[in-house]
Amino acid sequence: MSKSDTPEKGIASPSRRNLLKAGLAAGGLAATAGFARAAEPDPYNLPPNVADWSRYLGVGVDNAPYGMPSEHESEVVRRSVEWLTASRESSINFTPLHDLDGIITPNGLCFERHHGGVAEMNPTDYRLMINGLVDKPLIFTLEDLKRFPRENRLYFLECAANSGMEWRGAQLNGCQFTHGMVHCVMYTGVPLKYILEEAGLKTNAKWIMPEGGDAAGMNRSVPIEKALDDCMVAFKMNGEALRPEQGYPARLVVPGWEGNMWVKWLRRIEVGDQPWHAREETSKYTDLLASGKARRFTWVMDAKSVITNPSPQAPITHGKGQTVLTGLAWSGNGRVTRVDVTLDGGKNWHQARIDGPSLPKALHRFYFEFDWDGSDLLLQSRAYDDTGYVQxxxxxxxxxxxxxxxxxxxxxQTWHVMANGGVENVEIS
Amino acid sequence: MSRFLKVLTVAAGVSLVAGAAGAGKLGLGTEATPEEIAGWNIDVRPDGQGLPEGRGTVAEGEVVFAEQCAVCHGDFAEGAGRWPVLAGGWDTLKSQHPVKTIGSYWPYLSTVYDYIYRSMPFGNAQSLTPDQTYAIVAYLLYMNDVVTDDEFELSNENFTSIRMPNEDGFIEDDRPDTPLVSEVEPCMTDCKDEVKITKRARILDVTPDEDGDTAGISVD
Known part of the structure; x- marks a missing residue:
């Protein structure tokens, strides 16, 4: 008999909602999505006892031909804020930053933003057209694209509207919701330069217009300097094919620039001598100022950082003592050179430790370990990049x-850590 | 055949692509025919490039709009539910709640044609004829008071003569707009005497709970 058949294991665990409510009543911890790991240890599994997993054989190979995370990680998922958008097809969800570490975002957790739902393209019928101011308009199959020399590059992708709900004040309790429209993966693909050169750019080629093959026909204008600098047409992310929701089978990569320009399900690139002023670069993705004027072509994502733990969905549950603070920093202008953190709302700052690769236009992971005395904290982080910009x-x-x-x-961003370990999103003087 | 010869034979069949990085033509892809390009080349620019031949009046547009658009955008382009408002919003851009419509915000008319044709109606994109699209655009111009004659006809011939009210409402990106480290060195110690919490997310309480529900409010 396996232990899972024994009565003590058969007791239904309380629902997460009840746990949350209990947690709220008991400690007043923030009751926000993604939080709650309140399971009590089972003495049967603890020393000196020998747990079932040490005694009996586990499942064999091919139990899951495509491997999935542990069932104990089932809360680590993308989440959406339904009231933000009118439909699910033109909507957004958020990366669970508080549950991740390092700088790579797992493919299944990369936030989604679609304007016409996920296009279901098959690779056989995929075509990429290059037309406009070129010597010879061309059509490429996916196999054609895979015959160009390839590159592997690690880049963050951030939606221009990330943290957009916080302009008027603290609004959402969780870094997943305040900062989760960012992810970072390794792309494999072809430098866009090679593809454009294959068609041959005319001398008056100044702009390109990538266009998606989805029902939104997403189109943007990209200056030719950027197109020839570091843009890529990618077909792999973290080593495997792009996920459908990330543009399968091929998407544009526009390093350091706002995510909307990274056209997914890329079907066409037109070359022109002036910008198109598409809807997504006039009506949307322009920055309205207090004067009533709006900035346009605001492409670069400036340096930014956020503490992912502790945060409202990831409260301190161990009480006072040794505590690990960690977070993410990134800059669309280059490398992050330094991150400072404060525990007291900006009275005093400490330089955090960046660990792992420090690559331009990629996420950076930082840590700051400290001895928590159990008192209220006001946590902030600020990032610097190699252009001298400070968040x-x-x-x-x-x-x-x-x-x-x-x-x-x-x-x-400011997080208020309360004496019970709960964390809330606040702004401070 | 000796192994050496085999290697030679293989080598002869391979043109040297070692310098492929940026070296020019690799012979990949096939030439796109004019017909193939015409089927996909749907973009329209402010200077009129890409406009197909066609025409449509305000009155014709009202009919098409009622059939194809009003369910989301309202009979008078005022917006239904959470869907975008397309008309009105004048003099709101400096206010607490800017209403960014075609008339109050969009700088170029070509964007209206381009966007409607490529992505509308939502869920049945690229189904409108050029004449229907011109008619809808004419109706939206009328609902935004950009044209005032209900017999106005928009066509590829008069399209670029229309100027949108907020064409001059845009400036180029002038960031960085906060001081660089070289201008203001960030403070590290004893930076302020007192810190107070001024705003709290829980006051609004719009964070979704585990079911995705929220007691929250809409902010846009």
């Missing part, structure tokens, strides 16, 4: 831009 406060941004920008909110 501003939200109030500094508001002073320049007002509160109607929606996009490009890279202001410093």
């Amino acid at each position: 501003p406060t939200k109030d500094e941004l508001r002073a320049v831009r007002g509160e109607n920008s929606i996009y490009h909110n890279n202001g410093i």
Whole structure:
């Protein structure tokens, strides 16, 4: 008999909602999505006892031909905020940053943003057309694309509207919701330069217009300098084929620039001598200032950081003592050179430790270990990049831009850690 | 055949692509025919490039709009539910709640044609004829008071003569707009005497719970 048949294991575990409610009643911890790991240890599995997993054989190979995370990680999922958008097909969900570590985002957890749902393309019928100001308009199959010399590059992708709900003040309790429209994977693909050169650019080629093959026909204008610099047409992410929701079978990669330009399900690139002023670069993805004027072609994602643990979905559950603070930093202009953190709301700052690869236009992981005395904390982080840019406060941004920008909110985030270990999203003086 | 000869034979069948990185033509892809390009080349620019031949009046547009668009955007382009408002919003761009419509915000008319044809109606994209699209655009111009004659006809011939009210409402990106480290060295110790919490997310309480429900409010 396996132990799971024994009565003590047969007791139904309380639902997560009940756990949350219990947690709220008991400790007043934040009751937000993604939090709750309140399971009590089973003495049967603890020393000096010998657990079942040490005694009996586990499942064999091929139990899961495509491997999945442990069932104990079932809460680690993308989540959405339903009231943000009118439909599910033109909507957004968020990467669970508080549950991840390192700098690579697992493919299944990369946030989604679609404007016409996920296009279901088959690789056999996939075509990429290059037309406009080229010597010879061309059509490539996916196999054609895979015959170009390839490159592997690690880049973050951030939606321009990441943290957009926080312009007017603290609103959402969880870094998944305030900062989760970012991910970072390794792309394998072809430098866009090679593809454009294959068609031959005319001398008056100044802009390109990538266009998606989805029902939104997503189109943007990209200056030719960027197209020839570091853009890629990618067909792999983290070594495997792009996920459908990330543009399978091929997408554009526009390193350091806002995610909307990274056209998924890429079907066509037109070359032109002026920008198109598409809907997504006029009506949307322009930054309305307090003056009533709006900035356009605001492509770069400036340096930004966020503490992912502790955070509202990841409270401190171990009590006072040794505590690990960690977070992410990134810059669309290059490498992150330094991250400072404060525990006291900015009275005193400490330089955090960046660990892992430090690559341009990629996520950086930082840590700061400290001895928590159990008192209230006000946590912030600020990132610096190799252009000399330092992440501003939200109030500094508001002073320049007002509160109607929606996009490009890279202001410093504040978490309030309470004595019980719960964490809330706040702003401070 | 000796192993050496085999290697030679293989080598002869391979043109040297060692310098392929940026070296020019690799002989990949096939030339796109004019017909293939015409089927996919749907973009329209502010200077009129890409406009197909066609025409449509405000009155014709009203009919098409009622059939194909009003369910989401309202009979008068005022928006239904959470779907976008397409008309009105004048003098709101500096306010607490800007209403960014075609009339109040969009700088170029070509964007309206381009976007409607490529992605609307939502769920049945690229199904409108050029004449229907011109008619819808004419109706939206009328609902936004950009044209005031309900017999106005929009066509590929008069399209670029229309100017949108907010064409001059845009400036180029002038970031960075906060001080660089070289201008203001960030403080590290004893940076402020007192810190107070000024705003709390829980006051709004819009964070989704585990079922994705929220007691929250819409912010846009």
